[in-house]
Amino acid sequence: MTGFTLHLMRHGAPELTGRMLGRTDCDVTDAGIAACVANATGLNAKCLIASDLRRARRCADAIGTPVVDARWRELDFGDWDGLAAAEIDADALGRFWQDPDHHAPPGGERWSALVERVGAAIAALVPQPTLVVTHGGAMRAALAHLCGMSHLQAWAFDLPCASVLTFELWAGTPRRGQIRGLRA
Template identity: 30%
Template sequence: MLILVRHGQTDANARGLLLGRADPPLNETGLRQARALAAALPRATRIVSSPLTRARHTAAVLAGAARGATEAADVEVDPRWIEMDYGDLDGRPATTLDEGSWHRWRHDPDFVPAGGESLAAVCSRVREACLELADDAARGDVVVVSHVSPIKAAVTWALGVGDEVGWRMFLGDAAVCRIDTSGPAPLLLAFNDARPVDGSDRPDR
């Protein structure tokens, strides 16, 4: 199983700011979310993370909980799972961008915000990463700790739909997606699953 985990909350997330390559740490809520994920998720054979602090810290908590398992792996950092580069918009509210630019960004995957990265570029690097993990994920649980845009890109890969479909998805802090890669085509089993964090997915419930 390919298990995609959005990192825990940061202060910028809580304030609703666009958070791309800026590198703030998890806040207290984010740390609690990471611990809840570690308690609820299955022990992984591989744990892969974006290079950004908020993802690496979440992944480190997961790895710490898994080290007692026979086949648990240390965290691997893969830059292809880094968040979209928002360029000049990083750390700013979404309202900074005018309505016309928002419309173009949401309908044209090749649109590049000033100093940033296109959605098409994000999807290209994530598809490559997914293909490389697919065989291992077919044999065991592979956890990837990443961000909103790369995880949505992985979901569009699994569904075989256009890059722009990612704009029609919502992914909460510390939410989990699951993709079965054991068959002839990827199969999306869960999207934006908050149960590991809210406690309803724990064995004692």
Template identity: 35%
Template sequence: MHAPVYLVRHGQSEWNLRRLTQGQTKHPALTGLGREQASRAAEAIATDLARGGLVSARLLTSDLVRATETARIIGSRIGLVPQPDARLREQHLGSLEGRSHEDSWAQAELHDWSDPELPIAGGESVGQVRRRVAAVLAEVDPRVPTVLVSHGDAIRCAIAHLEGRSMTDAPWVEVPNGSVSRFVGEIRWLDLQPP
């Protein structure tokens, strides 16, 4: 049996709160709520590992601030030092980064989403994101539980890859801040208890 892979979206960032498109913008840090979400994610992972009598052996994180802060909180709870991996970054959203969500969504409506290789706003294509996230997943040791801290679009690509779906037929998956999905043959979302 394959050990679990946990996919964690970073907690709420300052730019999530301000409704600004982040993409690969490095500096937005976690808010107080974001740190609470990271703590709940850490507790959910620790509980799930304990339930299975497992010990997490690897913690990888996007190198963007909001993800590294989330990973440090998780790592302190499960006893691991996060290892940064730029392949877990969010999709590079080109000229949309720093713009309001409403403005970005209006621009995104003009994008041809049927072509997964078409870069968005001068940034990355969904296909490029999927390939780099798939490369990380290919390196996961199936014998040891692994935690990957990343971002919404990157996690959607990871889920599509793990489920063997193409990006054009994968359903939209809502990935809230601080959420944790667990993959062992199928995706299951962990229940996050309030502090």
């Protein structure tokens, strides 16, 4: 059975920090772009894909010519989007972290919807070495989709800006991913 390599890279450091950055379309720092370019070196991807949000798209543009796919966007934090955790009701935020499906942010996206969206993007990939420049939430959703992890397991992964998570994927199996490595 033949497979292909899927690299997921988190965008570089955003100009806005310490906030719930879902659909908030902020820019990325020059150092963040440089870190992504450096970490893409040697990945030998034949296909480059980027989230449509500026912080991911600008990093991908510096690496090559990406195909833009909105399915790789971050989780939509709804009314909390762009806010610092201290600006959100602590009990509501705690309920969200414990059960993001039943306690999604007001007006926001449920965790299972993100996993489904990212799963559809993965299913649409052409089987060739691919690099996707995306977001921490989408990378964790890929872990859940490909490896059958719960949200708590997927959220336990530390995925700093510009880090790369690598999977080997095989066609025809329901859970078709195997984690090969994480590079920060």
